[in-house]
Amino acid sequence: MKVKRREFIVGVSALAGLSAFPVAPVRAAAAKHTRYNVTSEQGKAMLKSYAVAIEKMVNLPPTHPHNWFRNAFVHFMDCPHGNWWFYVWHRGYVGFFEQTVRSLSGNPNFAFPYWDWTQTPEIPEGMFDGVLTPVDKAFQPYTKDLDTFTAYIKPTMQAYWNGLSKAQRQQLDARGYTDFNLLWNDVTGYDPSTGKIVPGNQGFAATERARYLSRDNPKLDDKTAHACSPDVIRAGLAPTLFHSPDVAGSFTSSKTPSHNTMPGKGTSFSVLEGQPHNLVHNGIGGVGPWNPGPYGNMTNFLSPVDPVFFLHHANMDRLWSVWEGKQRKQGLPVLPTDKTELDQLVRERFLFFVRADGTFVTDGKAGDYLSTDRFEYDYAPGFGDGEGMQVAAATARKPGRPVKGTVKAGVGSVTLAGAPTGPVVAAVTVPRSADPTAAREYDVLVNAPAGVTEAGADSPYYAGTVGFFGPAMPGMAHDATFAVPLPQRLQAMTTLNQTNKQASATLEFRLVPAYDKSAAAPAVKAVSVHTL
The missing domain is CATH 2.60.120 (Jelly Rolls)
Structure with missing residues (x-):
């Protein structure tokens, strides 16, 4: 497959610049797009465009790469969690999908609004309107129950699996998916060791149970709200190293051989991934009230079926940007300073993303997505921006x-x-x-x-x-x-x-x-x- 010219330039620039100067990447120019707080008037306007695109994607045939559920399977098959590629992989995933929404919505200025759960510890009101909630009737023909979903999407996913490259299959092997049936077991919750379905492990969620929080019950529970509270976020922004074996002093989670490495003895979760990221996912999906499952979409790896996923991850990405700004104020690096570590980080291959024109990104690397310049966006201020000097002063202490x-x-x-x-x-x-x-x-x-x-x-x-x-x-x-x-x-x-x-x-x-x-x-x- 040909590499698109802009992607080639960005990727090569990133690798060359990062190796020479790990305090980079620095913004090259004014951003073309702005991600606004979802509670702002601009953010609310973006939700209308988002809904237009979702409705079109839900109605695309499952063979289309932009089908709503096909997009969720990109995350299902390739997402890293509990390792240091968590931020950069999700930046690439959300960035390409944002371009798709921009195209399908007809809004050339579309950018995902972010949900600042520190300032607003409840699902934004607009996310209960129409297709912005996965319990909407528009999803019913496809997610009424597991049999309906299986008949609809499984043959297409099997065909897609059969056409994967050797490199893609090797990455899926590392994830534990050595054949298609093992992958599909995580959709259904089937445990081959017992021959039983584990309801809480189903990636699939039926329409009526696709989201636990509702318009009548929109607030994060007290413990999840604590994980999003100002003091926890400040602690998550305080580390001065992109990665450290000391997880309390590391901005990112475990350093692993691959972004697809399965969790093991050395798994560690940094503050922001282990606290607000994980608990917001679980809280929206009903962990606790709906134990032992089945849960809503946000609880397992088909979480992007819930449209709120992208607002949640826009905020995680924003906090990464805030952390980088804090580091630069102190003249501190935003990436590993060890060349071997840096090379390992930037050269990791991401092989499953989809462009806005429907072609597959089969040659991407982590280094392509380390700067927001790749997708030409920045953020309107939210929690953490005004804390920049306070956090910087705190981290100036040894x-x-x-x-x-x-x-x-x-x-x-x-x-x-x-x-x-x-x-x-x-x-x-x-x-x-x-x-x-x-x-x-x-x-x-x-x-x-x-x-x-x-x-x-x-x-x-x-x-x-x-x-x-x-x-x-x-x-x-x-x-x-x-x-x-x-x-x-x-x-x-x-x-x-x-x-x-x-x-x-x-x-x-x-x-x-x-x-x-x-x-x-x-x-x-x-x-x-x-x-x-």
Whole structure:
């Protein structure tokens, strides 16, 4: 396939420039398009164009690359989570799809509005109108039930699979999809080890159950709202390194051999991916209230079937842009400074995107999408922009050395020599069971009495919730480490700050199921505390 001239120029420029100067990429020119807050008048106007395009895509035949559900399968087959390609892959995915919406809507100025869940912790009102919600009647002919969806889309996906290149198949092998049936099992929730359907692991969601939150119940639950709160977002913007093995001091999640590498022992989630990203997905899809499933679209890897997906990821992308701006104010790098690491990052191949003209991007690399210039957009201000100098000032301090804890009987303990001098983030390692029906979310409690087995978001013992996005791979058990900012209102932190600031204090960490109180509490596998 020919490489389009603009893509060639952008890709080569990125690779050449990044290798020489890792503080890059810097904006080359004024953006042609602006992504506005969805609550603004401009953002609301963009929703109207978005709806026009969705209606056309829903009605395209499944053989068309721009069919609404076909687009969701790009994410289903190729999305990275829990690794350092999370941001750049989603920038490419959303960027190409934005160009498609621009074309099909007839609005040459279209750009995705972003949903700033820090300022607005509820689904925007307009996202319940018509085809902007996946429970709309327009989806019914295709997603009424699993049999209907299977008859509609499976033959086309099988044919698409049969035509994949060797390189694409190798990437899918790394993801665990060594044949088409294994891929389709994640659509249906079928577990071949038991011969049973696991409802919570279905990528498919029936129309009537496609989104948990509704016009009558639009608000994020208290724990998800906490994950989107100002202090958590500031902590997520505070790291000074694009990637660090110390996840509390890393802007991105795990460094893995490939963006398709399946989760394993070294999986770690940075603050912004592990907190607002994962919990917003789960909350919209009904994790908790709808346990044990089936859930709405946003909970599993066919999440782009819900149109709110793109507003959610526009905000994640915006926060990446805010972080880069903060770094530049301090003269700090926005990419790895080690050449070997940088080469690994930028040369990773992304082989499944679709252009606005319907052709496939089978030669893309991560380096093509490291700058918003590739898609000619920027952002109207939102939360974090006004915090830039505050965050920059905070990160000008030298971070404290991580304090490693010990674990005994499933409880993690960390002894601090004195009161922290800045924001505190705990790195908590959590086991993920091989049982596909195991809980997806756990609350982290600090210094809670032994009899406390649950806590609300306003509890003096509640540090936050850690949550896995997407189903567990069949038969795969692994540990994952989450970066969890510790709220100043924690009783343990309040006591520490009010007493002798040089006195030592011990923080004890426990995990409890966030929703299923009958489930066993998992053991903390490791814990450390970091002062940013």
